[in-house]
Amino acid sequence: MSENTAPYMLLFHDSSPSCYAGLSPEQIQQFLTQWNSWYDGLIAEGKLDHGRPLEQERRIVSGARGERVVDGPFAESKESIAGYFLLMVKNIEEATGIAKGCPGLAHGLVVEVRPVADCCHAAKSIGLKSMRETVPV
Numbered sequence: 001m002s003e004n005t006a007p008y009m010l011l012f013h014d015s016s017p018s019c020y021a022g023l024s025p026e027q028i029q030q031f032l033t034q035w036n037s038w039y040d041g042l043i044a045e046g047k048l049d050h051g052r053p054l055e056q057e058r059r060i061v062s063g064a065r066g067e068r069v070v071d072g073p074f075a076e077s078k079e080s081i082a083g084y085f086l087l088m089v090k091n092i093e094e095a096t097g098i099a100k101g102c103p104g105l106a107h108g109l110v111v112e113v114r115p116v117a118d119c120c121h122a123a124k125s126i127g128l129k130s131m132r133e134t135v136p137v
Helices: 025-044 092-100 103-107 121-125
Strands: 006-013 048-053 059-062 068-071 081-089 110-115
Touching: 006 048, 006 092, 025 048, 025 081, 025 103, 081 092, 092 110, 103 110
Parallel strands: none
Antiparallel strands: 006 081, 006 110, 048 081, 059 068
8 A cells, every 4th residue: 555545445235135136238238348448447537446246145144142143145135235446536525436436326226425444343342453463561
């Protein structure tokens, strides 16, 4: 990471599992070409660290000891995360500008822009700046 950049995550929310169902194979290929050009351009500019789509299958683990496990996909989850990009950019405005260029927006995709934290909120709550730092005694 350069001194002038920080990590930001783009989270792609699929507004509907069938948002591309009405497209012809040619239209889907055109969309994929646009997506790949966008992705490759961000890589070439040094702004994209990596990104991947996510499968719809998922598992939710909860409970104090992880005793509750629920398999998905879930019908009530209309905006599940469909994929992500990890960007290295100057600020949230630059990350938002990149999100506005997403070819999936025209097909109902929603892009969430989030800064990546240096440490979790539990560590921050006791004044730590990293997950591995310890509280001075």
